[in-house]
Amino acid sequence: MSHSPVHRAGNAPVTIKLKQGEVYAWCACGRSSNQPFCDGSHVGTGLDPLVFEAESDDEVQLCTCKFTATPPICDGSHCDIEQDG
Template sequence: MSHSPVHRAGDAPVKVHLEAGQTYAWCACGRSASQPFCDGSHQGTGLDPIVFTAEKDGDVWLCMCKQTSGPPLCDGSHKN
């Protein structure tokens, strides 16, 4: 099954503070108005958010270009 194209939501990662045990939904389609998190804008695209639970409290850099090979974390793909 094919899906709609992924939209680039930014040209650099965004630093966010995560709380241990909290579940987050990272926007994988680039359409969310709540970047870098999902707001349901992917409905009907064939794309789903990446749902994850933070293992510890702390700051992380989440991908905004949506090209990372290790979602939801930035791997520097935006530089290519």
């Protein structure tokens, strides 16, 4: 089954403080207005958020370009993607 295209939501990661045991839903489609987290905008796209539980209290950089090979963590892919404009 195919899905709608993934949208680039930003040009740099967002630093987030995760809390151990908390469940997070990272936006994988790029449509959420609550980046980098899901707000339900993916409904009908065939794309789903990546839901994960923080294993420890940690500060991480979550991807907003949506092309990381290590979702939800930024791997620097935003540096390799041609900038719009």
